[in-house]
Amino acid sequence: MDGFRRLAAAAPFRKRLHNHGQTLAREGRKVQLMEVCGSHTMAIARFGIRGFLPESVALVSGPGCPVCVTDPGYIDAAIDLAGRGVIVATFGDMVRVPGSRTTLARTRAAGGQIHTCYSPMQAVELAQKNPASEVVFLAVGFETTIAPVMAMLDTAIRQKVANLSLLTAFKLVPPALSALIADPEIRIDGLLCPAHVSAIIGADAYQPYAAKQGIACVVAGFEPLDILYGLDGLVQQLVTKNPHVENQYSRVVKAAGNPHAQRIIDHYLQPTAASWRGLGTIPASGLVLRQEFSWFDAQQRHNLVVQPGRNNPHCQCGEVLKGKIHPAQCSLFGVACLPDQPLGPCMVSSEGSCAAAYKYS
Amino acid sequence: MCLAIPMKIIAIEEDGLTGTVDLDGIRYPVGLMLVENPSIGDYVIVHAGYAIEKLDTVEADARLALFDSLAEVYRRESGQEVALVAPLQPGTGES
Ligand code: SF4
Numbered sequence: 217m218d219g220f221r222r223l224a225a226a227a228p229f230r231k232r233l234h235n236h237g238q239t240l241a242r243e244g245r246k247v248q249l250m251e252v253c254g255s256h257t258m259a260i261a262r263f264g265i266r267g268f269l270p271e272s273v274a275l276v277s278g279p280g281c282p283v284c285v286t287d288p289g290y291i292d293a294a295i296d297l298a299g300r301g302v303i304v305a306t307f308g309d310m311v312r313v314p315g316s317r318t319t320l321a322r323t324r325a326a327g328g329q330i331h332t333c334y335s336p337m338q339a340v341e342l343a344q345k346n347p348a349s350e351v352v353f354l355a356v357g358f359e360t361t362i363a364p365v366m367a368m369l370d371t372a373i374r375q376k377v378a379n380l381s382l383l384t385a386f387k388l389v390p391p392a393l394s395a396l397i398a399d400p401e402i403r404i405d406g407l408l409c410p411a412h413v414s415a416i417i418g419a420d421a422y423q424p425y426a427a428k429q430g431i432a433c434v435v436a437g438f439e440p441l442d443i444l445y446g447l448d449g450l451v452q453q454l455v456t457k458n459p460h461v462e463n464q465y466s467r468v469v470k471a472a473g474n475p476h477a478q479r480i481i482d483h484y485l486q487p488t489a490a491s492w493r494g495l496g497t498i499p500a501s502g503l504v505l506r507q508e509f510s511w512f513d514a515q516q517r518h519n520l521v522v523q524p525g526r527n528n529p530h531c532q533c534g535e536v537l538k539g540k541i542h543p544a545q546c547s548l549f550g551v552a553c554l555p556d557q558p559l560g561p562c563m564v565s566s567e568g569s570c571a572a573a574y575k576y577s
Numbered sequence: 578m579c580l581a582i583p584m585k586i587i588a589i590e591e592d593g594l595t596g597t598v599d600l601d602g603i604r605y606p607v608g609l610m611l612v613e614n615p616s617i618g619d620y621v622i623v624h625a626g627y628a629i630e631k632l633d634t635v636e637a638d639a640r641l642a643l644f645d646s647l648a649e650v651y652r653r654e655s656g657q658e659v660a661l662v663a664p665l666q667p668g669t670g671e672s
Contacts, residue, residue: 227648230649307625335626335627337608360629364629365648367608368608370610412622441644466636467633467640468622474611474612
């Protein structure tokens with residue numbers, strides 16, 4: 217796989233992007249591309265890919281990091297559960313996300329039982345090892361993570377694990393893209409479509425944006441050459457005024473996605489309105505457990521209502537996630553807000569725009 | 578959260594639902610429920626401990642060849658050798 221990292225092969229892209237950029241500049245056009253996915257954001261920062269782009273091509277980050285779009289009220293609810301003696305199992309990034317008042321990391325330091333997992337399966341093991349306790353898994357994520365969490369739930373049900381439930385805050389990428397595209401303050405000409413979300417939903421999911429809204433769409437892998445090739449494809453589509461969906465990551469992504477993953481998601485979950493940091497409430501942009509499986513819903517089992525939380529009023533994550541400002545334009549960036557003391561979620565995960573911008577700037 | 582590196586399936590449990598993947602000699606348990614007909618030797622993309630898709634190695638090789646041919650065009654047109662350089666430094670721009 218080393219070949220994908222052979223950055224020397226980037227030279228032709230540099231030249232092609234430069235030529236395209238001159239064509240756009242001659243026509244007096246400036247185009248804006250958005251990379252939706254947090255892993256793209258991180259790779260773009262790490263490999264200095266913005267430096268490859270001509271002036272007529274701007275690249276902005278989108279809302280593609282599940283941690284970053286999580287409402288502080290969700291963290292408050294998880295902290296509340298830990299306070300009641302529930303064992304909270306979560307992906308590592310979540311422990312540092314600021315809630316309205318404190319974080320899960322500080323709750324753990326104060327004696328709360330917070331376990332970090334790299335796989336949701338570890339939550340099942342935790343529940344089996346602690347039969348006398350209730351375990352709640354913090355089920356956040358986009359399509360790529362939703363499928364594994366539902367596979368875990370399927371296993372838990374088959375193994376009759378009764379002391380495990382999910383605090384869901386699942387989010388779907390296409391409705392968020394529709395909301396961003398509809399926002400008159402943001403102008404998106406092209407989408408660098410996420411690699412692994414697309415593995416689940418399929419490249420065809422972006423057809424409406426290209427066909428109806430004239431937005432160039434390229435599904436690209438995570439290697440630096442993939443990203444450069446993807447940006448090259450987007451700019452090429454815009455130069456030739458021929459927006460369509462191009463799947464450049466066909467080594468993993470199929471046109472219709474992964475039917476197994478789609479089936480398991482659909483079996484357990486149904487759409488609901490969800491609130492996104494910066495984007496507000498978007499209809500049918502989240503997923504909750506279907507009525508038949510409400511036993512596994514931590515909110516119902518523990519009689520808990522997730523209330524909207526309070527964001528740090530100076531944190532501009534909402535604007536960053538919409539691609540309206542660059543992280544460095546936030547007055548707290550690198551001053552009061554640092555990766556080891558994040559004030560907003562975008563500084564927490566390595567995939568967050570602020571963390572990526574800080575680490576590689 | 579996304580690990581983009583393909584890992585190789587080296588063992589599958591009897592129930593076909595779990596297995597082991599290998600990455601450079603390091604082994605990890607993996608859920609196989611989300612992929613169709615997983616077989617030993619398949620490369621899979623793993624996310625949160627589950628294989629979410631198999632890697633199409635023919636496509637992967639084709640992409641590699643394409644990157645190589647691009648480098649070749651550059652070599653011919655510019656007369657410059659496209660050396661295997663170290664990873665780009667942040668901020669490396671068009672010079
Ligand atoms: S720098 Fe910190 S406070 Fe500012 S937008 Fe980013 S995460 Fe929020």
